[in-house]
Amino acid sequence: MSKTNNNILRSLLLLSYIVIIGLVVYGFGAFYSYLNTGADRSKMLHTEVKQVDQYLPELEWAPIINEGRNIDEQTLNAIEKDYLDAWYVKYVAFKTNTKQGIDDYYTDNASKNIYSIITINSENNTTIEATTLEHHPNLEFFSEDGQLAVLTDHDVIEFKRIFSGETLITEITEKSSYKVTLLLEDGFWRIRHLVKIKSEPYVVENLNKPLEISEIKGINYYPQANAWNMFGDNFDADIIASDFELITSSGLNSIRIFVPYESFGKSALDQDKLLQLNTLLELAETAKLKVMVTLFDFYGDYSVLDWSLTQRHAKTIVNAIKDQSALLAWDIKNEPNLDFESRGEALVTAWLDKMVDFVKSQDPNHPVTIGWSNAESSTILKDKLDFVSFHYYEDVNKLVDTYKGLKTQITNKPIVISEYGMSSYSGLWNPFGNSEDHQAEYHKSMQSIFSQNDISYMSWTLYDFVEIPKEVVGRLPWRQNAQKHFGFIDESGNKKSSFKYISKE
Amino acid sequence: MKLKYLYIAILSIFLLSTTVALQTNEVADTYKLLSKKSSYTAGDAIKLQFSFTGNTDVHLYCSNSYGSVVLNPDINSSKFHFSIPQSISKKSGILNWQLISDKTELKGQVTIKSKTSIETIESYLGPPSIEVGGTDFTMLVVIPTDDLDNPLIDSTKVDIKHQFLFNQEASDVYTKHGFSYKNIYSKTKSGRILISSESLGLNSKEYDVNVVPAIPTNFKISAERIHDYADGNQITTFKTNIIKDRYENIVSDGTFVTFFITNKDGYKSKTSGSTINGIATAKLLQPDHEDQWSVKAYVEGMANSNTIVLDYKQAVEDFEVTFSKDKRTITIGPLKSFMNQRVPDGLRVQLTISKNGIIEDQSIENSLNGIAKFHLNPDRFPKGIYKLEFTAAGITKTYTKVAYE
Numbered sequence: 015m016s017k018t019n020n021n022i023l024r025s026l027l028l029l030s031y032i033v034i035i036g037l038v039v040y041g042f043g044a045f046y047s048y049l050n051t052g053a054d055r056s057k058m059l060h061t062e063v064k065q066v067d068q069y070l071p072e073l074e075w076a077p078i079i080n081e082g083r084n085i086d087e088q089t090l091n092a093i094e095k096d097y098l099d100a101w102y103v104k105y106v107a108f109k110t111n112t113k114q115g116i117d118d119y120y121t122d123n124a125s126k127n128i129y130s131i132i133t134i135n136s137e138n139n140t141t142i143e144a145t146t147l148e149h150h151p152n153l154e155f156f157s158e159d160g161q162l163a164v165l166t167d168h169d170v171i172e173f174k175r176i177f178s179g180e181t182l183i184t185e186i187t188e189k190s191s192y193k194v195t196l197l198l199e200d201g202f203w204r205i206r207h208l209v210k211i212k213s214e215p216y217v218v219e220n221l222n223k224p225l226e227i228s229e230i231k232g233i234n235y236y237p238q239a240n241a242w243n244m245f246g247d248n249f250d251a252d253i254i255a256s257d258f259e260l261i262t263s264s265g266l267n268s269i270r271i272f273v274p275y276e277s278f279g280k281s282a283l284d285q286d287k288l289l290q291l292n293t294l295l296e297l298a299e300t301a302k303l304k305v306m307v308t309l310f311d312f313y314g315d316y317s318v319l320d321w322s323l324t325q326r327h328a329k330t331i332v333n334a335i336k337d338q339s340a341l342l343a344w345d346i347k348n349e350p351n352l353d354f355e356s357r358g359e360a361l362v363t364a365w366l367d368k369m370v371d372f373v374k375s376q377d378p379n380h381p382v383t384i385g386w387s388n389a390e391s392s393t394i395l396k397d398k399l400d401f402v403s404f405h406y407y408e409d410v411n412k413l414v415d416t417y418k419g420l421k422t423q424i425t426n427k428p429i430v431i432s433e434y435g436m437s438s439y440s441g442l443w444n445p446f447g448n449s450e451d452h453q454a455e456y457h458k459s460m461q462s463i464f465s466q467n468d469i470s471y472m473s474w475t476l477y478d479f480v481e482i483p484k485e486v487v488g489r490l491p492w493r494q495n496a497q498k499h500f501g502f503i504d505e506s507g508n509k510k511s512s513f514k515y516i517s518k519e
Numbered sequence: 520m521k522l523k524y525l526y527i528a529i530l531s532i533f534l535l536s537t538t539v540a541l542q543t544n545e546v547a548d549t550y551k552l553l554s555k556k557s558s559y560t561a562g563d564a565i566k567l568q569f570s571f572t573g574n575t576d577v578h579l580y581c582s583n584s585y586g587s588v589v590l591n592p593d594i595n596s597s598k599f600h601f602s603i604p605q606s607i608s609k610k611s612g613i614l615n616w617q618l619i620s621d622k623t624e625l626k627g628q629v630t631i632k633s634k635t636s637i638e639t640i641e642s643y644l645g646p647p648s649i650e651v652g653g654t655d656f657t658m659l660v661v662i663p664t665d666d667l668d669n670p671l672i673d674s675t676k677v678d679i680k681h682q683f684l685f686n687q688e689a690s691d692v693y694t695k696h697g698f699s700y701k702n703i704y705s706k707t708k709s710g711r712i713l714i715s716s717e718s719l720g721l722n723s724k725e726y727d728v729n730v731v732p733a734i735p736t737n738f739k740i741s742a743e744r745i746h747d748y749a750d751g752n753q754i755t756t757f758k759t760n761i762i763k764d765r766y767e768n769i770v771s772d773g774t775f776v777t778f779f780i781t782n783k784d785g786y787k788s789k790t791s792g793s794t795i796n797g798i799a800t801a802k803l804l805q806p807d808h809e810d811q812w813s814v815k816a817y818v819e820g821m822a823n824s825n826t827i828v829l830d831y832k833q834a835v836e837d838f839e840v841t842f843s844k845d846k847r848t849i850t851i852g853p854l855k856s857f858m859n860q861r862v863p864d865g866l867r868v869q870l871t872i873s874k875n876g877i878i879e880d881q882s883i884e885n886s887l888n889g890i891a892k893f894h895l896n897p898d899r900f901p902k903g904i905y906k907l908e909f910t911a912a913g914i915t916k917t918y919t920k921v922a923y924e
Contacts, residue, residue: 082658082700108586123668124585130606131586140589154696158658159645164696176580176589176619183589184580184619192584193696195662195670197643207662207670207697210584210612213628 067281069102071145071322072329076152076168085156085163093163093196096203097151104128105144105319111136121197121206143318144174147325147368151194161198167191171216173368175318175361182360189216218371223381223400225428226342227304231517232268232472233261234433238503241479242486245287246277254294257476258301265517268304268342270385270432270472273331275313281323283330291331295338304342306432306472307335308385309373311348312485316357316365324365325372336377343380344373345432349387349405351394363394370398385432389416396424405433405474410459417467428470434460435474438510439499443492450510457502457515465519473516477501548573548622553598558630561611561667565603565629569618575599577620583631584612589619611669637719638666640677644714648729649705651766656702657728663694663718670697671718678717679703683730684710705730707766732768735822740778742814742829744805749831749912750856751807752863757790757814759824761797769797776801776816783811807866808913809833835862835912846921847897851909853889861889862912871908872900879905886911897923 073094078085100119107116111132116125135141148171155164174186190213195206237257240248261269271294278287291307298305309328335341346369353362370382381400386392392404402424406413420429436456440447448456457473464471478501487493498505502513553568567579569592579590579601588607592599607614608631615628641662649655659679663671673694679701680689692699703714714726744755757778762770776799777791792801799816806812810831816824834856841850849870854862868891872879879900884891891911900923907918 104586127585127606127610130604131588134588134604134606138589138591142587144587155698155700157643157645157660157700158656158702159643159647161645162643162660164698166696174582174587176587178578178589183578184617186580186582186617188582188615190613195697208584208612209610209670209697213582213613213615215626 067323067326069098069145069319069322070281070326071098071101071147071149071171072325073098073149073151076150078153080153080156082156083158083160085153089156089160090153093153093165093203094151097165097167097194097196097205098149100205101146102319105142107132108135108142108144109319111141118202119204121199121204124205124208127208139179141177142174143177144172145318145321147171147173147322147372163196163198163203165194165196166211167194173318173321173364175364182358185360185364187216189214218375220371220398221374221378223374223379225381225401227267229468230268230304230306230342230430230470230472231266232270232304232306232432232470233266233516234472234475235261235269235271236475236477236479238477238479238501238505238507241477241481242272242274242483243277244271245274245290246284249287249290249293251293251297255297255301258297258303261476262301262303264513266303268306268472269298270306270308270345272308272311272348274311275309275324275327277312278327278331281326283327283334288331288334291335292338295335295340299338299340303340305338305340306343306345306383307331307341308345308348310346310369313347314353314357316353316361318361321365321368324369328369328373329376332373332376336380341380343401344377344382345385345403346370346373346382348385350384351386351388351391367395367398370395383430383432389420392420392429393423396427399427401428401430403430403432406431407434407436410456410463413460413463414467417469430470430472432472433474434471435500437496437499438478438512439496441495443495447496450504450512454511454515457512458519461515461517461519473502474500476503478504478510480505548620550577550618550620550623550625552625552627554600556629557627558632559608560635561631561633561665561669562605562609563631564605565608565614565631566600567603567616568598568600569625570598572597574620574622577618579616580619581607581614581616583607583610583614585610609667609669611667633669633671634665634667635671636665637663637671637721639664640716640718640721640723642716642723642726644726644728646728648731650733651705651707651709651730651764651768652733653704653706656704657712657714658700658702659714659716659726660698660700661692661694661716661718661723662698663721670694673697675699675718679714680716681712681714683712684708703728707768709768732770733764733766735762735770735774735818736765737822738762738816738824740814740816740824740827742827744829746857747830747832748834748857749806749808749810750834750862751805751866751912753805754802755805755829757792757801757803757816759794759797759799759816762794762799762818762822763797770794770818772796774799774818776818778803778814778816780812780814782806806831807834832857833913835866835914837914838909838911838916840909840916840918842921846923847895847900849893849895849907849909851884851891851893851911852886854886854891854911855889862886864888866891866911868909868911871910873906873908874903895923 103115103119116128150168151165153165168191170190172188176184191211193209193211196203197206237244237253278284295305350362373382383399383401383403386404389404392402396402436448436453438448438450438453440449479498482494482497487497502510502516504510550569550571553570559565575594577592590601592601611631611633613628614631617626643660646657649657661677663675675694677692677699678689681703692701709730709732712728716723739760740757742755742757745753759776772795774794777789778801780788790801790803792799812829813826815826835854838851838854851868854866856862864887866886869883870893871881902923904920904922907921909916
């Protein structure tokens with residue numbers, strides 16, 4: 015007995031020694047590594063400093079025929095960059111009523127003018143969120159010693175949201191022209207004089223572009239394996255081509271796809287993904303399908319100083335695919351009204367308003383819509399849009415009334431239901447959910463309503479999905495599982511009973 | 520049931536009354552701009568006066584060249600006015616405003632002109648030095664501003680004056696886009712141009728620009744030496760004549776001249792100097808044996824000189840070699856120069872030792888008091904027959920079979 019006790023004691027002692035030594039070694043190690051953390055030597059060279067896009071309004075130089083010295087491209091770029099940054103720091107200053115960074119981009123005398131405005135605004139508790147959306151500078155003069163430049167910036171589109179305290183009191187869009195004198199001081203092109211020579215309210219003439227096809231019979235499309243994540247490494251043209259064939263053969267004529275804002279690279283677009291988007295449209299053309307492209311998926315910032323970046327994003331995508339004959343329409347954003355609560359209806363609407371104008375200016379040949387998540391919101395900006403679209407997941411029996419109600423408010427434009435559907439999930443997380451038969455019944459009645467009322471539709475969605483990213487409906491299993499089962503085709507590739515009603519009663 | 524009707528009745532009365540109230544509001548809120556003036560001079564007090572009926576909960580947004588502010592009204596019975604702050608109204612340019620109220624969006628703009636009197640005359644001159652010849656120029660940029668730091672209106676006259684040597688010129692230019700400029704060209708003489716400008720009676724300070732000579736033209740060189748013996752001790756000095764540009768201006772001090780020396784074996788050496796008052800000098804140690812140098816100088820990429828030839832006579836005619844008893848200590852000398860004087864210390868003597876046609880060692884000694892000594896260590900050079908070769912001042916003496924015990 016005592017021998018066992020001794021052995022236990024010994025082994026305990028031994029073990030505690032090992033633990034103590036381990037702790038001591040770990041302690042020294044942690045201390046040593048703590049002393050070795052900090053600045054990496056490579057950082058001394060600032061090799062890691064990356065250019066971050068923060069302000070990219072549209073800027074187009076007039077042909078360069080300035081007086082004085084001929085300017086080289088590098089200097090012109092330097093002037094352009096510092097000039098735009100000057101606008102950016104000014105708007106940051108007016109937003110926060112602080113003076114940060116102003117003296118880097120304005121000379122001492124010019125800074126004083128901005129400081130005095132900041133003083134007035136902070137006394138009155140006014141803040142201004144603003145951005146410029148377009149610049150059309152013309153270089154008037156570049157001095158022989160390369161230290162002074164004068165330019166006229168024509169038709170600068172300025173958008174301002176003016177707050178008194180927390181309350182938005184007005185939104186203003188102006189088109190102004192400025193004479194700008196810049197000096198090169200210790201490496202910065204600083205604004206020395208700024209004189210507004212012209213200003214007028216800016217209103218965009220709204221041009222309507224009708225829908226090409228009178229009756230949209232469509233479906234929202236993701237490949238089965240890569241829901242919400244079809245571009246990039248997952249992009250598989252073969253699968254997409256065969257899916258498109260299936261869609262066409264089932265009697266549909268169009269699809270709706272999504273371009274995620276961040277994963278496409280925000281303002282610096284991923285060229286590979288753009289190529290894939292082009293490929294997708296070519297495949298659709300082959301399958302005789304029209305494509306409605308939904309931009310800005312998962313975008314949620316909306317802050318005014320971010321607008322120029324979203325504008326650059328839209329410009330690149332729109333210009334990359336606007337000549338594709340399969341392109342049907344632009345859906346600016348999917349269900350933006352869901353952001354009203356967190357970002358404010360006025361801000362989101364203002365962004366949509368400007369973005370609709372911008373997309374139309376980049377591509378006058380395709381109609382533009384917004385994919386509202388419900389019928390109530392779909393009257394917002396209705397006069398701007400070429401057709402109205404909304405999503406319907408409510409009671410089938412109320413659809414006709416809702417649609418007709420909407421028709422009385424929107425008399426002159428087509429209305430499209432760009433999402434509707436029913437999940438056939440019933441299981442552990444929702445034992446009383448709908449069965450596949452329910453789903454089939456649902457689609458049957460929807461189709462009959464559509465044909466009776468001539469409604470253009472796009473259903474949600476072709477496949478039951480295996481995996482749903484958490485950004486879509488969160489992590490909760492009852493939501494995830496419901497979202498997985500909206501398809502006409504189940505996880506193992508069999509057509510569900512609803513498939514019969516994918517395009518007809 | 521009764522209660523229900525009552526409720527509906529009360530509710531409808533309430534709704535009706537609010538609608539009526541709203542309608543009256545719409546009728547009542549009217550604003551009208553009374554101020555007719557639409558053009559001001561910077562610094563003027565700007566007051567925008569409105570007559571109104573109804574709601575006085577209004578603000579005025581106004582925006583000048585630099586930014587925007589929101590102002591509150593000063594109200595009296597049937598009018599209110601907004602006083603534009605001095606810091607906004609003092610900047611020239613368009614000032615646009617908008618009345619912010621629940622109902623109307625009255626907007627407009629006033630033009631603020633810069634003052635007609637000048638306060639400062641901002642000048643920028645560059646480049647600060649230019650080349651003679653009439654093609655290179657410097658540029659003076661002038662921005663006349665008023666006392667509120669606004670650039671004066673376009674077409675303001677600016678008189679740009681400059682003086683060079685015996686000439687004084689003045690020319691009138693007119694501002695455009697807020698500035699004016701003039702190019703001032705060099706003449707054929709180097710020197711300094713003084714520049715100033717004047718606008719509306721205000722004179723700028725004085726600026727100067729250096730007019731530097733153009734690139735050098737070809738030049739001549741000469742050499743100076745104490746004697747023409749190749750004693751390896753004295754120094755030959757090379758010198759250019761006064762180097763000038765094509766307009767006869769002496770080139771800038773510090774123009775770098777390189778002298779290339781080629782000896783009769785074709786080896787090249789170089790030495791260099793910078794010009795002072797157009798003359799560059801450079802030095803090189805004379806050779807220690809008879810030689811002929813040809814020398815040519817260059818200002819690289821721009822100009823070169825003629826070639827001069829220098830002969831150096833042999834200074835040391837011959838020398839003696841003395842072996843010690845064991846032949847391991849060898850004394851060279853005394854080495855005598857052209858007047859039979861012992862050569863100055865430091866003449867190079869070289870010994871090459873070979874055995875069976877293969878070079879075993881080479882050692883160099885410098886003369887001291889005309890004598891150079893070599894010692895061959897028995898550990899390094901064991902017993903055998905060696906060939907010894909002594910070279911000094913271009914003379915070589917050879918001992919083919921020196922036997923060591």
